[in-house]
Amino acid sequence: MNPTSPAATAPARAVTVHRTRTMKAIVKATAGPGAEICDVPVPAPGAGELLLKVLRAGVCGTDLHIYTWDRWSQGRIKPPVVLGHEFVGTIVDLGPGVTEFRTGERVSCESHIVCGHCIACRTGNGHVCENTKILGVDVNGGFAEYVVVPATNAWRAPSNVPIEVQGIMEPLGNAVHTAFAGDLSACRVAVTGCGPIGLFAVGVARAAGAAQVIASDVAPYRLELARTMKADAVIDVSKESFVDRVQQLTEGRGLDGVLEMSGSPQAVRDGLVSLRNGGRLSMLGLPKEPFELDWNRLLIFKGITLHGIIGRRMYQTWYQMDNLLRSGRLDVRPAITHVMPMERFDEAISLLRSGQAGKVVLVPWGESA
């Protein structure tokens, strides 16, 4: 991103140290529920790769799926694999051919490792590369002392934001991608679903100039977090009608956009109802199963645009996120509710299950929070 510096030779001592010892990591070791803390070899960076000392790592709903070993995990995960796809680290070694980074730099990481030569990659849609491999899912990830990533996946972390925020730029990027998938500035938008990415989306929408940001969820705990992220209004859809409240809050104008983060069929339908004609709904939340839609009434007669969103635009989303963070416009700290040692991963998983958490950030062995 920044003017490149000459690639410093990795200090010999550093190399020696990490090559000669093992490290602790959270590993999906077998095809079944749970995850183990294991000693595994410190990996070595190949051509075009970086070795990072992990500083912070975020826990994601996907990690929960993998932990519980749900259907999706059973089809996708090939144990053993080190988990963790959200993290920031310090570069401690450079693989052959890396010139744009040097050791000592701190980088956040895009989790999608893409092929660069499929149609998607070649047409500016790398985020839906047909050959995507995901760190912490398909290849070893960042719930460990060290992780190897392609240099192209590394983004110099804005130095003015707390290390916890640097650690969760990957899911924050999901929110930025969704928010920027359509008009946002001067728009009235709703964020449906206030899990961590929804909470981030509230903050992003505010920072990026939305005129009104309404957040909805079923959990008072999350709605309270949405308020701290500067939602103009929150709707508890377990108690109130989303459609009615939006109607009221927008003085009958309806929404220009919906950022769908819940995967709930009802949220999608209510969002579509509440959009003004010509509006957009961008879906990041993954529905648990197929559901039906009254296409005529909700989509076609209203002239709606619906976006399927996954990952982050590579790397326009990172550029936008970097600008928002570096400028101080966006502050997502209120959405990070827990920071705990990586050692206590099982507890982090329990927290996620409880619903009494925003984003949970882990501190690896040897790092102090």
Next chain:
Amino acid sequence: MNPTSPAATAPARAVTVHRTRTMKAIVKATAGPGAEICDVPVPAPGAGELLLKVLRAGVCGTDLHIYTWDRWSQGRIKPPVVLGHEFVGTIVDLGPGVTEFRTGERVSCESHIVCGHCIACRTGNGHVCENTKILGVDVNGGFAEYVVVPATNAWRAPSNVPIEVQGIMEPLGNAVHTAFAGDLSACRVAVTGCGPIGLFAVGVARAAGAAQVIASDVAPYRLELARTMKADAVIDVSKESFVDRVQQLTEGRGLDGVLEMSGSPQAVRDGLVSLRNGGRLSMLGLPKEPFELDWNRLLIFKGITLHGIIGRRMYQTWYQMDNLLRSGRLDVRPAITHVMPMERFDEAISLLRSGQAGKVVLVPWGESA
């Protein structure tokens, strides 16, 4: 559109003639199946309106719905109403305040009468105006000797195309709108559903520079028409797998876009499967009822954009259509399979029911085909 001419005073004789007699019209006279040919008064243009002598009028699937008096019709139509929302006519009288037209000009007509002051209208989305009234549906239409339309709905018909084509610019505009809702030039697209608008869409996609145009339907008759509209390939989905054939026809690349004209759940799903990641599906066809989708697999993981399409952009779509027709790039004559006297409306309806017709055009009383 063109440099305006001074508003000629409507010749007194013309006014006299049409004011003093009645005219024949196809009227939905009562709340039940069928339609009648009636004598009704020739309407008079109000402020900002035009009186047209109808030259040609197209029959639409919507007319079939109204004729059969289906559930939608029962909720929407308030008899008596003169049917017909696709037509071209000659201006024979100008209401007060009309300055941009003069009598004698031939105009095709936008069927959506919009309010101009709702949010949709004010933000360039007049096609989804919240207060839309449709000619031939909500107000008297063009299956008649004369019709009154707002001057703003009139578009000077390109003089180089046959009068039948001038008569069906409204549904042709649906096809243009759908085609131009996303990238088209240099793209591989499929048109799913080869009714009249689908057939038009094949022609539009070819004229507008699509690199490959694949048409699908279940009816050999329609697929043959699609060929005459210059589809590069056709797929009979009653006999072949859409997905497999597209895979083969695109050499594994997939489609950049789908123009959905059938309303068939299977067509939507197959279209989504066949899109390359990052592609778009634009839905104009109206599904008969709600249907479900595997959102994750078909939309979100692929980063698809889905458009709900209705009407025509007012009036960008007309401008694009005008350019395509005026230049001779687009020739939709092969899709117009029948031209018959308006008197034989019942027969036209039967033709539509049979599926053995493309676009059917009617010639009003007193006009010769």
Next chain:
Amino acid sequence: MNPTSPAATAPARAVTVHRTRTMKAIVKATAGPGAEICDVPVPAPGAGELLLKVLRAGVCGTDLHIYTWDRWSQGRIKPPVVLGHEFVGTIVDLGPGVTEFRTGERVSCESHIVCGHCIACRTGNGHVCENTKILGVDVNGGFAEYVVVPATNAWRAPSNVPIEVQGIMEPLGNAVHTAFAGDLSACRVAVTGCGPIGLFAVGVARAAGAAQVIASDVAPYRLELARTMKADAVIDVSKESFVDRVQQLTEGRGLDGVLEMSGSPQAVRDGLVSLRNGGRLSMLGLPKEPFELDWNRLLIFKGITLHGIIGRRMYQTWYQMDNLLRSGRLDVRPAITHVMPMERFDEAISLLRSGQAGKVVLVPWGESA
């Protein structure tokens, strides 16, 4: 914009009052410098028009040009004409056919009266209508007790902003149009030139989510106002190098966009130099005369997009502006430095000449500030 109300019959008394007396107005009475306060008849609204009681009106650089009777004015203005193209008023009478407004409503006005049927109007570019007439320039404007405007030019003023702000939505719309001509959210932008529209642009860019807003001018007075409008940094280009300072302020990254409000050739060139490759420069400021550009170095090799901006998108810009004001995100009061009686128009002109003013707002006869 809002749900329409039934058109109330204008109270007979009100009509009587304004029809039977004359009003005071600032009139360009003869082809020469200056302007006169005259008694002229209160105008009557024609079909589709509104009669407004003027509440506040802004003075614009264009008014200064007309006052001094410069070359442009000599070619354009046909005296006598009532000046004033920025204003807010209360509807006191409705012409025939107006249904979407009622008397008593307060509306701000678009100054461009457009034809609605040229190619520009028909393709969503009404702001560059080929037949534009401008209120206060080509037809009588709002420096008067009453003014007649087409109903379509009226926009319900957001009730939560001060009346002075309601009075200058026209020039504020110029700023919104320029700001939204390209990417803005999460972008680093410069506003070059801090006259009233430049000052507004600073506020708009902040409210709309720009990550960094840098303002430049040659006048310390204006730069100070830019600070009050929340510019992140200001550059006095009479003392500092724009290019060097931007380089420093953006940490070498350059600008994503430039909103050019000065018409200065140097500002355009410096702006282009300071853009990152692929950025955009949107020109609203009118250069005094043609000037040259090193096209290769400044535009082509950098892949820059350059926009010519005039007027306001009709009416997307008004919608965006309305959202920004109504939500409270945008506060432009600091840019309004003077509010004075319309009677003191000559003094307002002197203020503009002095450069010691932001936006100057006039209060008509009979209104109290």
Next chain:
Amino acid sequence: MNPTSPAATAPARAVTVHRTRTMKAIVKATAGPGAEICDVPVPAPGAGELLLKVLRAGVCGTDLHIYTWDRWSQGRIKPPVVLGHEFVGTIVDLGPGVTEFRTGERVSCESHIVCGHCIACRTGNGHVCENTKILGVDVNGGFAEYVVVPATNAWRAPSNVPIEVQGIMEPLGNAVHTAFAGDLSACRVAVTGCGPIGLFAVGVARAAGAAQVIASDVAPYRLELARTMKADAVIDVSKESFVDRVQQLTEGRGLDGVLEMSGSPQAVRDGLVSLRNGGRLSMLGLPKEPFELDWNRLLIFKGITLHGIIGRRMYQTWYQMDNLLRSGRLDVRPAITHVMPMERFDEAISLLRSGQAGKVVLVPWGESA
């Protein structure tokens, strides 16, 4: 682009052959006019690179500049360097780490070698990478028997087009990039300047669905070529007024777009005059020196968008071009007027100087035309 095949081991014989001999190449050997045919070592592909046996190579105006050693060349070229930045070749060897290609595949090449980590590269603007190196300009190019290119710069050549066309996809991509920089389908456009890229642009605009394509130049020879590329009309601006003729040809509507390929100040001005309000002018032609513009009249009052264009979008432009060629929609053979042995490079340069040539394609030593 296509499904990747396992990287075949380069046959031992091939490797042996090219490593053990030198090759012929056209080299800018010294800092002065001219170029020499030299024997130089066959290069070896590094990590991520390909060695190509050159099959065809196009001669560009840039080569003429370098040959004549103009001011630009003196500042940019560091002799010795092998010239040639437009070419197609067969892969004969793969550097370490290349997995998406195998030997024997035929690839056309992007000439811009970009860094991948500057802001431009990271935001989808690799074509204006701040660290661009150009093949045949900054590093050894394709006027030789063999050339080394980064694998990422290689594009599988469409097999259905003649080898000469495969050889000039780089400049054809300039035309595609310019054409697709704004609306094109259903638009009336002019291509100003009918050198090879202008001629290509005429063909691209036709294939991509422009409704009217008008070509202008000062040379009857080139205008005749423009006709063979299917221009709807041509204007000899040495004899006719561009503005008047366009006015006539578009029946007073004006142009929607101008693809500026001449670098002529007059062409830019006339193009802007002839655009409808709201149109776009995309500049690829490089003006010889700075020139002035009447910004108000030509750009701002008309609401024009002006694009600086260079290179090709990486790799959306290649994808679009591939689709157009592979489908057979685009045939640029008429613009290739000469195919000659690379040995006769001096003669090719003379042809370019004479203006009596479209695109000139060279056949390397050992290949038969």
